[in-house]
Amino acid sequence: xxxxxxxALAITLFFTACGGSTAAPAADPGASDSSAASDxxxxxxxxxDDGADAAAPKRIALVCDEAGTQVFxxxxxxxxxxxxxxxxxxxxxxxxxxxxxxxxxIRALVQEQxxxxxxxxxxxxxxxxxxxxxxxxxxxxxxIDSTVEAExxxxxxxREQEGAYLIGMIASSMVDAGQEVxxxxxxxxxxxxxxxxxxxxxxxxxxxxxxxxxxxxxxxYNDPVKAKEFxxxxxxxxxxxxxxxxxxxxxGVFEAALERxxxxxxxxxxxxxxxxxxxxxxxxxxxxxxxxxLLEQYFTTEWTHDNEVWGISEGTIGAVHITHDxxxxxxxxxxxxxxxxxxxxxxxxxxxxxxxxxxxxxEDY
Amino acid sequence: MIKQYNIKSLxxxxxxxxxxxxxxxxxxLTIGAAVILIAGENPLNTYIKMFEGAFFSPFYFMQTxxxxxxxxxxxxxxxxxxxxxxxxxxxxGQMITGSFVGTIVSIYSPLPTALTVMIAVACGLAAGxxxxxxxxxxxxxxNVSIVISTLMMNYVASYITSYFITFPLRDTxxxxxxxxxxxxxxxxLPRLIEGNTLNFGFIIxxxxxxxxxxxxxxxxxxxxxxxxxxxPVFAQxxxxxxxxxxxxxxALSGALAATAGMLEVFGVKYRFAEAMFTSTGYAWTGLMxxxxxxxxxxxxxxxSVFLSGLQVxxxxxxxxINIPLQVATLIQATITLFVSIRLLAHFRAHRKSKIPKGxxxxxxxxxx
Numbered sequence: 018x019x020x021x022x023x024x025a026l027a028i029t030l031f032f033t034a035c036g037g038s039t040a041a042p043a044a045d046p047g048a049s050d051s052s053a054a055s056d057x058x059x060x061x062x063x064x065x066d067d068g069a070d071a072a073a074p075k076r077i078a079l080v081c082d083e084a085g086t087q088v089f090x091x092x093x094x095x096x097x098x099x100x101x102x103x104x105x106x107x108x109x110x111x112x113x114x115x116x117x118x119x120x121x122x123i124r125a126l127v128q129e130q131x132x133x134x135x136x137x138x139x140x141x142x143x144x145x146x147x148x149x150x151x152x153x154x155x156x157x158x159x160x161i162d163s164t165v166e167a168e169x170x171x172x173x174x175x176r177e178q179e180g181a182y183l184i185g186m187i188a189s190s191m192v193d194a195g196q197e198v199x200x201x202x203x204x205x206x207x208x209x210x211x212x213x214x215x216x217x218x219x220x221x222x223x224x225x226x227x228x229x230x231x232x233x234x235x236x237x238y239n240d241p242v243k244a245k246e247f248x249x250x251x252x253x254x255x256x257x258x259x260x261x262x263x264x265x266x267x268x269g270v271f272e273a274a275l276e277r278x279x280x281x282x283x284x285x286x287x288x289x290x291x292x293x294x295x296x297x298x299x300x301x302x303x304x305x306x307x308x309x310x311l312l313e314q315y316f317t318t319e320w321t322h323d324n325e326v327w328g329i330s331e332g333t334i335g336a337v338h339i340t341h342d343x344x345x346x347x348x349x350x351x352x353x354x355x356x357x358x359x360x361x362x363x364x365x366x367x368x369x370x371x372x373x374x375x376x377x378x379x380e381d382y
Numbered sequence: 383m384i385k386q387y388n389i390k391s392l393x394x395x396x397x398x399x400x401x402x403x404x405x406x407x408x409x410x411l412t413i414g415a416a417v418i419l420i421a422g423e424n425p426l427n428t429y430i431k432m433f434e435g436a437f438f439s440p441f442y443f444m445q446t447x448x449x450x451x452x453x454x455x456x457x458x459x460x461x462x463x464x465x466x467x468x469x470x471x472x473x474x475g476q477m478i479t480g481s482f483v484g485t486i487v488s489i490y491s492p493l494p495t496a497l498t499v500m501i502a503v504a505c506g507l508a509a510g511x512x513x514x515x516x517x518x519x520x521x522x523x524x525n526v527s528i529v530i531s532t533l534m535m536n537y538v539a540s541y542i543t544s545y546f547i548t549f550p551l552r553d554t555x556x557x558x559x560x561x562x563x564x565x566x567x568x569x570x571l572p573r574l575i576e577g578n579t580l581n582f583g584f585i586i587x588x589x590x591x592x593x594x595x596x597x598x599x600x601x602x603x604x605x606x607x608x609x610x611x612x613x614p615v616f617a618q619x620x621x622x623x624x625x626x627x628x629x630x631x632x633a634l635s636g637a638l639a640a641t642a643g644m645l646e647v648f649g650v651k652y653r654f655a656e657a658m659f660t661s662t663g664y665a666w667t668g669l670m671x672x673x674x675x676x677x678x679x680x681x682x683x684x685x686s687v688f689l690s691g692l693q694v695x696x697x698x699x700x701x702x703i704n705i706p707l708q709v710a711t712l713i714q715a716t717i718t719l720f721v722s723i724r725l726l727a728h729f730r731a732h733r734k735s736k737i738p739k740g741x742x743x744x745x746x747x748x749x750x
Contacts, residue, residue, distance in 0.1 A: 083707060111700055112707040114693075115662040116655065117646075120579065121445055122697055128441055129701065139558040143655065151577070163558045174557065205656070207548050207560045380549075 077101075077315075078109040078126050079308070080119060080145075081137040085239040086265035088285040089304055093137045093161065096308030104316045106132075113141070120144035127155045133315055135308065139163035139209065145170060157320055159311050161304060169322055173307055176328035178216030178373045179366050180300040181260075183336035183359055184282050185220015187298050188258040190355045191280045191348070192225070200231045200251030201260035202244050202270050210234070211379045213262050213300075219373070223362075231256055234263075241269030248273035248281075258282075262300070271296055280348075287337045289345040297348045301341050303333040328374075330367045339363050403674075403721055410720035414713040421709045428699055432713070435698020436691035442698060444580040448650060449690035450683075451583045452477075452642040456668025457675075457682040458594050459638035463514075464677055465598065466607035466631040467614060472517060472532025473639040474665035475539035480510030480640020481647045482543045485654040486551065488565045495568050502569075503644065510640025511633040513539065518632040522625060528632070540660055547656060561655035571649040583649035587683075590641070594679045607631050639665070667693075674722050685721075692717060 079097045084090040094110055101108040109131065111122045119141035126134050127148060134156050136145045146165035149158045153169050164172040188199055199221050203210040214232060221228045231254055233247035244266030248259050252273065258280045261270035267283050274281040274295035283289070283299035290296055307327070314320065327333040329340060337343045338351065340363050347356070365371035415425035435442050456473050463470035470476075484506025491498040513535060520526040544560075553563045571582040598604035609617040610627045618624050642664065647654055659665070667689050668682075675681025696710035 078701070109701055110704065111697070114696075114707060114711065116658050117449065117650070117662045118693075118697055120650070121449070121694060122701065124579065125435075125442070125445065125698065125701060139556075139560075140657075142556065142559055143561065143651075143653070147652075163556070165556065205544075205548070205560065207558065207656075208552075209558045 075106040075132040076109060076130065077106045077133045077135070077312070078111055078131045079135050079137060080111045080113060080122055080126070080141055082140060082238060083112045083114060086241070086268060087238055088288070089162075089264060089302065090137060092286060092303070092305035093135075093308050096305035097135075097312070099305075100309050100312040104312060106312075106316075116140055120148070123148050127152050131156055133157045133159065133312075135159045135161065135311060137161045137304065137308075157315070161307055161311075164324055171311070171320075171322050172324040173311070174324070174326045175302060175334055176326060176374060177212040177300070177302060177334060178219075178376055179328045180302065180334040180336055181213045181216025182220040182366070182373055183339050183363055184260060184298060184300045185217040186223055186359045186362060187220075187282065187336065187339070187351065188217070188260065188280070189221045189224030189228075190359070191297055191350055192257045194225070196255065196257050197225055197228045198231060198251075198255035199225075199228050199258050199260075200233075200248070200254070200256030202247045202251070202263045202266065203232060203234050204238055204263050204266070205234050205236060206232075208379070210262065212376065213260075215376050215379075215382065216373060217260055235266050237266075238263075239265035241266045241272070243269070245269030245273045248279075249277060252277045252279050260300075282336075287341065287343050287345075289337055289343050291345050294348065297351065298339070299337040299343075301333075301335040301337065306333055328366070329363055335363070406720040406723055407717060410717035413720070414716045417709065417712050417716065418705070421705055423703060423705055423709075428703055428705065428713075431702050432692075432695035432699045435702070436695030441578060442694060443691075444575065444578045446687060446691040446694045447584055448579045448581070449694055450687040451587050451649065452646045452662075452664040453667045453671065453690055454587050454683050454686040455590060455638055455642035455645060456665045457672040457686055458591060458679050459635045459642065460665075460669050460672045461677045461679060461682060462594070462638060463631045463635035464672065465611045466627055467611035468518070468628060468631055468635075469529045470514060470517070470532050470632060470635045470639075471529055471669070472514065472535045472539075473635070473642075473668065474659055474663075475532070475536035476510040476513045476636040476639035477643035477665055478536075478539045478543055478659050479513050480506040480636070481643025481659070482546070482654050483509035484640070484644045485562055485565060485647050486546075488569050488648075489563050495566070499569055506640045506644050507637040510638075510643070511636040514632040514636025514639070515629060518628050522628070543654070544656060547654060553653070559655070562653050564652045565648065569648060570652055571645070579650050581649040583645035586641075586645060590638070591679050591683050598679065603627075603630060642668070670718065670722070688721075689718060 077097070079093055081090045081093055084094060097108045097110065109126070111126070113119050113122060119136070123134060123136070123141070123144050134145070136142065136159070139162060142160055142163045142165045145158055145160055146167045149167040149170045158170040160170050160172045162174060164174050192199070201214065201217060203213065218230055231251045233251065235243045235247065240263070244261070244263045248270040251259050256279065259270060259274070261267040261281050262284055263270070267288065270281055271283070271293055275293050278295065280295050280297050283296055285302045285304065286299065287301070288296060288299040329335055335341050338347050338356065339359050362371060366373060411429060418425040418428045436446050437443055456477065459473050460470060484502045487505045488498055488502035491501060493501065514532070517528050517531040517535065520531055521528050547562055548560050551562050553559070553561055573579070573581045574584065598608065606617065606622045607627050609620065610622055610624060614624060643659060646658070651658060668686065671682050671685035671689055675685045692714040696714050699705055699710050700707055
């Protein structure tokens with residue numbers, strides 16, 4: 018009997034909770050929006066009455082990987098927030114915990130009447146491609162860092178090999194002649210990392226034509242511990258410059274560089290650091306600028322679906338101290354002549370004299 | 383056991399089953415509320431959004447059910463082996479292998495569609511089953527622990543398939559994505575409702591659960607495997623062939639795991655992509671729901687829907703209230719943790735009941 022009473026009590030409590038939950042919102046997406054907006058301090062205030070539909074701020078979502086220590090993602094989020102302050106829309110940041118969450122979230126965002134859905138990274142590309150074809154008129158779609166077939170998705174991809182080429186040249190000048198092993202730690206051995214590896218190798222070979230390379234792959238976007246172990250491993254194999262290209266794992270490579278005294282470089286944003294003189298440069302991939310550019314286009318001009326591929330000439334790809342300035346000091350080995358030489362290469366890429374757009378496939382290299 | 387069905391006994395039985403999980407959920411929600419308060423949000427509002435975004439709106443509930451499909455099938459795959467006393471932690475690897483083989487066969491087979499579907503499914507099931515049977519084989523011959531070998535083979539399966547989809551079998555039409563081509567349109571499982579991903583796979587899942595209940599409670603094999611799980615020595619003494627039960631249970635478990643993966647590929651994703659099963663952790667959520675429900679298939683189904691709902695609801699909270707993913711995950715974990723305490727309480731209750739009554743009734747540990 019006691020058990021039965023406990024059960025009855027639990028059931029009552031549960032249904033009171035559920036009853037409250039179903040009764041409270043007016044069960045349409047519009048109503049839940051305004052309550053959501055009023056709860057969030059960052060979002061611009063939503064109009065109190067439901068009638069003012071035209072005055073309601075636009076809902077713009079960024080669907081991305083779990084941010085963690087990934088500057089690639091963190092910068093996109095920052096870009097969205099800054100643009101929200103500028104254009105006055107409601108920013109929705111959706112980090113996806115797993116690969117299936119992309120499709121769940123994008124579908125739900127379409128259902129929740131989001132005006133523009135920006136997906137950052139290739140993992141969400143497939144889901145976006147499917148949903149954009151299924152609901153062509155329900156929202157605008159954009160994809161950063163990959164391209165898909167759907168024509169109503171605006172895709173922005175990058176020519177990372179151009180930045181990697183500059184980093185390769187820097188690496189080449191940081192290492193004495195005779196030390197011919199160069200390393201790099203990547204996320205996985207896919208076509209994305211091939212652009213980085215190809216550019217890096219070509220750049221290194223300008224100064225060390227007989228260089229050999231050690232590449233390792235951590236297998237995830239947020240794994241500093243494994244990245245550090247790989248960096249130490251590469252150092253033991255003779256690498257004296259190790260390019261950190263493993264997203265959130267980069268900090269592990271930097272730590273190893275400080276312990277073992279080898280040179281390294283970061284990625285995406287300026288990661289040079291006065292406290293770690295071994296980080297001599299950073300390969301820029303300006304995702305923050307990309308998000309802001311997309312939103313500026315969305316709010317100020319006619320929205321088009323023309324895909325774009327950006328490189329050094331567009332200013333989104335580059336290398337710290339070469340194409341992008343840094344408040345941190347330049348390493349003494351990158352003296353005037355050396356720096357001028359690399360800057361010349363950047364200019365050549367910009368003008369098209371040095372063409373890295375057409376890359377060989379990894380299998381044919 | 384004498385079967386007596388009357389309203390009072392049914393109510394007591396229901397109370398026994400549901401009191402603990404409900405209290406556990408309430409405690410979980412209370413602790414979660416504290417976390418939400420620390421994160422600076424309104425707990426009530428967050429919970430309303432979370433449960434609304436998972437269960438109380440048709441669109442989201444269907445999303446929950448879609449996610450529950452692979453989780454449920456994984457959990458019955460785990461239960462299948464566990465009831466016989468073999469802990470198969472390689473469901474993820476078997477899922478990856480089975481669905482990978484199934485996908486590749488359906489993309490590249492030159493045969494007519496109907497034949498291709500049958501061969502693809504058969505190959506997928508066989509691949510999953512073989513991987514599980516291999517673990518049983520090395521246990522049989524070399525006494526390698528099934529727990530360890532199956533667990534390790536997850537990595538083998540994951541990295542081997544990863545190689546294939548990164549290099550020889552990659553869909554090169556997309557510049558960066560690491561995935562295979564899409565399976566042909568005709569082979570996709572039909573959706574139950576337009577615009578939502580809930581598909582025919584859900585019906586297959588329900589049928590599989592029913593079939594599983596039948597096999598386990600009504601067939602010779604089910605009885606033998608349960609006896610082996612309860613007491614292998616006694617079962618052998620009673621004439622059960624231990625090796626046969628081991629191979630059968632592991633093969634079925636592996637085939638079920640492969641089914642889980644294929645339902646996801648043929649029903650939702652339409653292709654095999656890098657990390658599609660490792661990052662989602664369907665197998666581990668399935669393991670959790672199997673354990674929480676004390677290895678009862680129907681209980682595992684309900685728990686799987688609940689756990690999937692927490693994940694879908696967590697996404698919804700993130701979208702609507704702008705709370706970070708980590709807080710959403712924390713709430714899910716808190717509730718899951720307290721629901722799992724039921725398992726512990728059950729063991730305690732079982733031990734207590736054993737002491738005075740002895741083994742007159744001989745009621746199985748697996749009976750929840």
